[in-house]
Amino acid sequence: MSTYTRDGQPTAPYRLEFPDGNRLEGESPSDLISGLIPGYEALTDDEALEARVDHMEEHADTLQAMLLIGLAADQPGDGDPADPLDKDDRLFLTTPKDQAVTGEYHGPIDLILTTTQYQPYTDDERPTGRIVWLDPETETSFLTTLAESSDLTYVTAE
Numbered sequence: 069m070s071t072y073t074r075d076g077q078p079t080a081p082y083r084l085e086f087p088d089g090n091r092l093e094g095e096s097p098s099d100l101i102s103g104l105i106p107g108y109e110a111l112t113d114d115e116a117l118e119a120r121v122d123h124m125e126e127h128a129d130t131l132q133a134m135l136l137i138g139l140a141a142d143q144p145g146d147g148d149p150a151d152p153l154d155k156d157d158r159l160f161l162t163t164p165k166d167q168a169v170t171g172e173y174h175g176p177i178d179l180i181l182t183t184t185q186y187q188p189y190t191d192d193e194r195p196t197g198r199i200v201w202l203d204p205e206t207e208t209s210f211l212t213t214l215a216e217s218s219d220l221t222y223v224t225a226e
Contacts, residue, residue: 081225120204173197
């Protein structure tokens with residue numbers, strides 16, 4: 069079972085620490101994920117993987133949107149029609165995260181993708197270039213890449 073806490077010393081061996089000082093604590097990685105994905109603890113292994121994949125694809129879409137908004141905000145507001153994205157960049161960045169893209173990406177912002185859309189999970193080859201990979205395959209890789217891609221800190225007893 070996971071608990072949200074803010075004050076006092078950590079009481080559990082696994083934690084996700086948020087930038088605002090809040091913590092999600094649990095006795096296992098599964099406990100932490102249960103605090104992020106309602107009903108997770110009752111899922112079978114296959115259902116749990118599917119839930120992690122779905123959560124990570126949503127997270128990838130959100131992160132990508134935030135990066136695109138940041139890119140747009142950094143553009144001059146003087147009516148300059150210059151677009152920092154070429155056609156290929158735009159395709160990479162706007163393809164939904166539950167669909168695979170291929171090729172090489174070197175656009176102006178990170179491309180956020182999930183590992184489970186590519187080999188060995190599917191027949192699609194992984195693209196290369198400026199990519200942040202989110203990995204929902206295991207509970208540990210889910211928490212590690214979630215934290216690395218966000219302003220979270222994943223702390224383990226190990």
